[in-house]
Amino acid sequence: MHIPSVLRERGIDRVAAFSIPMTTRFRRITERDGLLLHGPAGWAEFSPFWDYGTAESAAWLRAALADATAARPAPLREEVEVNVTIPVVPPVLAHRLAAVGGARTAKVKVADPGVSLAEDAARLEAVRDAMGPAARLRIDANAAWTREEALAALPVLDRAAGGLEYAEQPCAELEDLAAVRRALEIPIAADESVRRAEDPLRVARAEAADLLVMKVQPLGGVQRCLDLAEQAGLPVVVSSALESGVGLSAGIALAAALPELPYACGLGTATLLTGDLVEPPLYASGGMLPVGRRDPAPELLERHAAGVELTARWEERLAACAAQS
Numbered sequence: 200m201h202i203p204s205v206l207r208e209r210g211i212d213r214v215a216a217f218s219i220p221m222t223t224r225f226r227r228i229t230e231r232d233g234l235l236l237h238g239p240a241g242w243a244e245f246s247p248f249w250d251y252g253t254a255e256s257a258a259w260l261r262a263a264l265a266d267a268t269a270a271r272p273a274p275l276r277e278e279v280e281v282n283v284t285i286p287v288v289p290p291v292l293a294h295r296l297a298a299v300g301g302a303r304t305a306k307v308k309v310a311d312p313g314v315s316l317a318e319d320a321a322r323l324e325a326v327r328d329a330m331g332p333a334a335r336l337r338i339d340a341n342a343a344w345t346r347e348e349a350l351a352a353l354p355v356l357d358r359a360a361g362g363l364e365y366a367e368q369p370c371a372e373l374e375d376l377a378a379v380r381r382a383l384e385i386p387i388a389a390d391e392s393v394r395r396a397e398d399p400l401r402v403a404r405a406e407a408a409d410l411l412v413m414k415v416q417p418l419g420g421v422q423r424c425l426d427l428a429e430q431a432g433l434p435v436v437v438s439s440a441l442e443s444g445v446g447l448s449a450g451i452a453l454a455a456a457l458p459e460l461p462y463a464c465g466l467g468t469a470t471l472l473t474g475d476l477v478e479p480p481l482y483a484s485g486g487m488l489p490v491g492r493r494d495p496a497p498e499l500l501e502r503h504a505a506g507v508e509l510t511a512r513w514e515e516r517l518a519a520c521a522a523q524s
């Protein structure tokens with residue numbers, strides 16, 4: 200693959216495109232694809248979802264470049280606690296998935312188009328049943344609700360879950376998040392209001408959330424996230440962008456470097472893919488993931504190599520984003 204000169208100048212000497220089928224449909228995608236870049240500090244991942252345009256994806260490239268060219272911040276912990284992530288699936292499957300990786304916290308996706316509140320409630324009941332009374336259950340609505348819908352749905356789901364740890368991005372607009380937060384006792388986490396906002400700190404200033412979800416790639420890298428977390432002054436949950444183990448290890452590096460880490464992180468997502476690029480795969484055990492840079496195994500990179508057409512699309516995308524970085 201052609202490496203743009205601005206990247207070559209920074210020491211990027213290898214680029215490889217990959218594509219890995221998902222175990223279950225998540226975020227309306229069934230395949231996770233992206234690029235791995237190799238530079239002076241090691242391998243890094245550049246994998247913006249296809250619904251991100253060039254300008255937005257340029258932040259993902261800055262993150263990958265920083266990770267491939269500079270050392271990661273010093274870790275304050277050796278492992279990081281993670282939640283299990285439950286996609287919008289029927290209760291029987293949700294019950295089974297809740298046990299994967301031994302997590303004591305689950306994040307349950309809700310409010311997908313065409314899925315009823317009763318179905319979301321049944322999924323939460325199944326997860327509670329599988330994990331027991333001591334587990335923490337959180338939901339993620341991905342900004343699907345209006346203020347009124349959130350105010351109606353959240354108490355129902357809170358009851359079904361036997362208590363929610365927090366609700367992630369119930370509404371899209373800051374005013375609605377703030378109003379829901381004021382009206383209900385359930386803590387509110389901001390995700391899209393951080394990762395897709397022009398100003399990721401506005402949600403904190405507006406007192407529209409109790410905590411922030413941070414994803415390394417969309418926010419432009421581990422160090423940028425650390426700076427934002429300090430400025431926001433709110434607790435942070437580090438979450439993945441469904442990366443391979445290479446990209447996940449950058450999220451783990453952020454979680455390991457944050458001064459406070461009061462919540463389990465959404466980094467246990469390698470099990471949503473049918474394979475990983477690192478060996479052993481970055482699967483949680485006892486609800487924990489180990490800290491440390493992970494390089495791809497050559498035979499796995501080969502096994503999951505993107506086809507000719509997809510590789511060409513990534514080459515084009517890399518060139519477009521590099522021109523903006």
Ligand SMILES: O=C(O)CCC(=O)C1=CC=C[C@@H](O)[C@@H]1C(=O)O
Pocket residue numbers: 226282283284306339341390438439440441464465466468
């Ligand atoms: O936070 C987790 O438990 C896993 C990551 C996760 O849910 C997401 C990863 C990538 C894209 C998102 O739609 C989704 C999220 O909204 O948090």
Ligand SMILES: [Mg+2]
Pocket residue numbers: 339341367368390391412
């Ligand atoms: Mg989210």
